[in-house]
Structure formats: C-alpha cells, structure tokens
Amino acid sequence: MGNVLKCSLLSLSLLIAVDAWGQIPNLAKCTRSANLLACVDPDGNAYSVNTVGSTLYLRGFEVAGKRYWAQTSSRYGQLTFFTGLASDGEAWVGYSRRVGWTTINRFSSSGGSSGKFTCSRITGC
Known part of the structure; x- marks a missing residue:
C-alpha cells in the first residue's frame, strides 16, 4: 500500500508540474553538451555559450536588429572582462566585479551607450 501511495503522489506531482509548465510564458528552447549551450527563443533569437577554462564565448543572432554578434568574457578572480562585436559594426567592452552576493557591472559601446547596474x-x- 505504501508504494501505491508513493506512486500516486508522484504521478499527481508530475501532472501538476506539467500543467504549471504549460502556463509558463514562452521560454527559449535549449540543448546542451559538456561545454556548449545553444538556445533559440520563440521570437527566433538564437545564442550559444561555449566555455573553455575561465573563458566564455557567446555567439548569437538578434532578430529585431537582424544582426549577428559575438562576445568573449574572461574571468580573473572576482573580475570578468568582456568584449563584443556585432555584424553592423557596433563594438562593446565592459566588466563585472563580484563583491559577496552582489555583482557590479559596467559597459560602454561604440553606439554611444554606457551604463552601470548592480545585481x-x-x-x-
């Protein structure tokens, strides 16, 4: 009887989880291997993330701007520096610094935007 109850509760929880999953807004669909994550969202935007040691390589396609982009990030202790380039010629640079559970982020781009935000x-x- 105990196993039947456990299986029933597990089935019920799976049904609830599947129902909840159906109510989640459209999320990106991703596939993953040991070092590579590739995703496409419902709007057609696509990106991939590849890790090699402490370096992160990002590549993507942005539907709204109809442009491809690439970004490389390198981690040195609590600092991560990143540089990027888009197919329309825009370039950007920035860094993230971890302080405890907080990350301080700064960036600037050749398109004239710059900023600082904390997470x-x-x-x-």
Missing part, C-alpha cells in the same frame, strides 16, 4: 542573488538586477 544581487536575492533581489536580482
């Missing part, structure tokens, strides 16, 4: 594991960005 926390508790409150988000």
Whole structure:
C-alpha cells in the first residue's frame, strides 16, 4: 500500500508540474553538451555559450536588429572582462566585479551607450 501511495503522489506531482509548465510564458528552447549551450527563443533569437577554462564565448543572432554578434568574457578572480562585436559594426567592452552576493557591472559601446547596474542573488538586477 505504501508504494501505491508513493506512486500516486508522484504521478499527481508530475501532472501538476506539467500543467504549471504549460502556463509558463514562452521560454527559449535549449540543448546542451559538456561545454556548449545553444538556445533559440520563440521570437527566433538564437545564442550559444561555449566555455573553455575561465573563458566564455557567446555567439548569437538578434532578430529585431537582424544582426549577428559575438562576445568573449574572461574571468580573473572576482573580475570578468568582456568584449563584443556585432555584424553592423557596433563594438562593446565592459566588466563585472563580484563583491559577496552582489555583482557590479559596467559597459560602454561604440553606439554611444554606457551604463552601470548592480545585481544581487536575492533581489536580482
């Protein structure tokens, strides 16, 4: 009887989880291997993330701007530096610095935008 109850509860929880999954807004569909993550969202935007040691290689396609882009990030202790280039010629640079559970981010681009924002594991960005 105990096993039947466990199986019933497990089946019920799976049904609830599947129902909840159906209510989640459209999320990106991703596939993953040991070092590579590749995703496509419902709008057609696509990106991939490849890790080699402490270096992260990002590649993507942005539907709205109809442009391809690439970004490389390198981590040195609590600092991560990144540089990127898009197919329309825009380039950007920036860094992220971890301080406890907070990340301080700065960036600037050749398109004239720059900024600073802070993210926390508790409150988000």
